[in-house]
Amino acid sequence: MGRYNPKEVEPRWRKVWDEADLYATREDGDREKYYVLEMFPYPSGKIHIGHVRNYAMGDLIARFKRAQGFNVLHPMGWDAFGMPAENAAMQTGGHPKDWTYANIEVMRDQLKQMGLSIDWSREFATCDPEYYAHQQKLFLDFWAAGLVERRESYVNWDPVDMTVLANEQVIDGKGWRSGAPVERRKLSQWFLKITDKADDLLDALDDGRLDGWPENVRTMQRNWIGRSRGLKMRFAYTACETAPDGTTGLEIYTTRPDTLYGASFCAVAPDHPLALAFAKGDKAVEAFIADCQRAGTSEEAIEKAEKKGHPLPLSVDHPFIDGKKLPVFVANFILMGYGTGAIFGCPAHDQRDLDFARKYGLEVTPVVLPADADPATFTVGDEAYTDDGSIFNSDFLDGMNVPDAIDASINRIEEMEQGEATTQYRLRDWGVSRQRYWGCPIPAIHCDTCGVVPVPAEDLPVRLPDVAAEEFNTPGNPLDRAEDWKNVTCPKCGRPATRETDTFDTFMDSSWYFARFAAAREDVPVDKARADYWLPVDQYIGGVEHAILHLLYARFFTRAMKDTGHLSVDEPFANLFTQGMVTHETYLDPDETKKLKDRWILPDDVIRKDDTIVWEKTGEPVIVGAIEKMSKSKKNVVSPEAIAETYGADAARWFMLSDSPPERDVEWTEGGIVGAWKLMNRIWETVEAGEGLLAQNDLGVVPAELDDPSMALRRATHSAIDGVTDDIENFRFNKAIARIYEFVNALRKAEGAHDWVRAEALGSLTQLIAPFTPHLAEECWACLGREPFVCDVPWPSADPGLLVDDTVTLAVQVNGKRRGEISVPTDASKADAEKLALADPDVMRHTEGKTVRKVIVVPGKIVNIVVG
């Protein structure tokens, strides 16, 4: 007897599991497969509580499915390339590689301490040449398949990190990592043609292929891809054949060709070729463009920015109205990156166009009439009319609704050979070049004679050269200066050439790792047969912060890998679950003379005294700040190591899964972890009281004639099995935990129950907690004298006969208000229930002297008596 001692118990069981090699997985045709994967961690140094929550969920699912008889794959790896390693190298004078692998060593140990059922034989880091060699091969295959493009383009340049960012990595005009305002630069860049797959990426969101994904993630991806159907058309220049940029007409894009009759001007983006061409000979145009480019791109700047334009010295002909000319402006609100960078303006039905037209005195002709408006008097004031209606003032379109008019105008423009229907995307191709050392080298060679040449497959991998530590303290990319590595001969012509010195965006590394786990040691990127067995991932679990970037890239990669014969699936993740963050209170030093960033105090350094929280150092109260996501900057972090040391890994896992629904944020509190710890002890104590009770896995037949307390415990056992199973299957871990609490409470009150029933209850309890708290469960299982291992025992099933009682309590309402309750046999007829309800004294007090007009009986639930 004695308290449960996780410090001794947990390592002991992990050793036993290790020696039995329990969690190594092989392909096995007899059992159905189940692939559960949590987003792999970046080896930043130590695991944090967020990891604990993420991996506790994944391990819960893995163990649950394993007990249900599935052949479970549950692997782990490291997303190991990336800038923090270079920053650390800069600060410590070391090498990114040493820093990264040292962190992996530490974090692997920490993860192992959590008692996860992971197949460590499949572990890899993305910075292993054995991994990135295959990534280079995939890239070469994509290149050959036409999915890669090298082009000169404006890029988002992060001046702090000195690298290019993908559009997805620019948030509010700032770098996603550095927070520095992003600059525009023109560079030659590698692109993956994700827009080639835009339609399928979008369609799969709605055609059932991603039914296992949360709606919010699908919506985010839908918005991000941003498909719109419209018309690309040319407006002929009035009285001139060609413009200074060499074009013979202005090509615009519109989704509202139905409003063509309301057009009153055209406008182009400040960096549109036409505008730039005019700027060369026109100081005013040049000045206007420069002015536009100076304006910020932040959200605020855009919102406040006034619609501004500058006329260009030419006009265009209206396609439908003979003799009507439209002026052409350069305007600050047109984006070069969307459509053709040019529009026609219809002020009556677009707010931006209206603002612009009012400012420059352009005509406003309404052409869409609201349903109840009078065509003779309808005008547009300061608000554009953007809803549906019937077309008027528009010749052949008059009387149509908006969708019909859109079709009709497109047809007419196509007949006139002035344009065609097209689809536009907000999504742009994925720029994958990064001017960094610590990434996967791009396998390409630049030759003056042959141009850009792929590295031959047999020369892979292109390994990162070892460079001296001081290289990381020099601005720019160390690969640019690694002369021995950089200078090669051209594989085509044999003349001197140079390697590509950019490396891949690290999001590429995480875009296919799930497929590599199927056969992590094979000498091909993906072993097709084994990948066909394991993929898709049946359950993927991670943070919602990856809803767009990582998940979209992985979906694209999977399609590209299918095109190039590496995979057979086109969606990588059949079911996705996005878990909430772990938050914590923040504490502030009240001394306001200090800078804010120096005032945050660690939770470990404060003490709760009655109602106030004081700083250990001074004994003075601290300011209790908001409950926020744990972050190093606000110091509101707790160390999983310290928690495990004090309470054990099981208690930490349990707490992270209790209370809050898994998709919601959970607040880390001292009270919460203590509560979990108390339960560990309570379970242990309860099981220990039944030590060796019927020490066998198979209890045999149920004894006949059990007394009432025994029957009650059996019912509690089976309803716990039923409820917990259902809750786990539906990701309601907090409810599953609540049911286990109820079951434990029932079990502790049932000491007089029959031994057989107690043995059944204790065994079931142990099995039910096993996916949550594997060490404790194994210890309990051994204590009961059952055969190891509980994690390999089939999941218990509930006897449906024990889920219903033979009597049931019905609430009785009078006029919808609860006035009493009656106990009736479960199979009682409606008439019997009605009779009993009407005879109940509590009910009769409210029906006395009144006429019963109606009685509604819902079997098993409620009786409602309507009186008047």
Next chain:
RNA sequence: GCGGACGUGGUGGAAUUGGUAGACACAACAGACUUAAAAUCUGUCGAUCGUAAGAUCGUGCCGGUUCAAGUCCGGCCGUCCGCACCA
């Protein structure tokens, strides 16, 4: 502005297709045990009135449907998330 999620005790949160609102836990309070504390155990715990039995009110606000609404419908208010001068 567009799209999505949500709003329940002091707190985290339960409530399957409309059918006993507040499961389970945290905090708080009272009691038992103890020299004492911790731990553990028992009890109370939405609000108001009442010694009690009980009554009335109560799921962001207003209205509606229904025998019955946290749940459905209409209209507001508020919070969070994503996108955003996307033509």
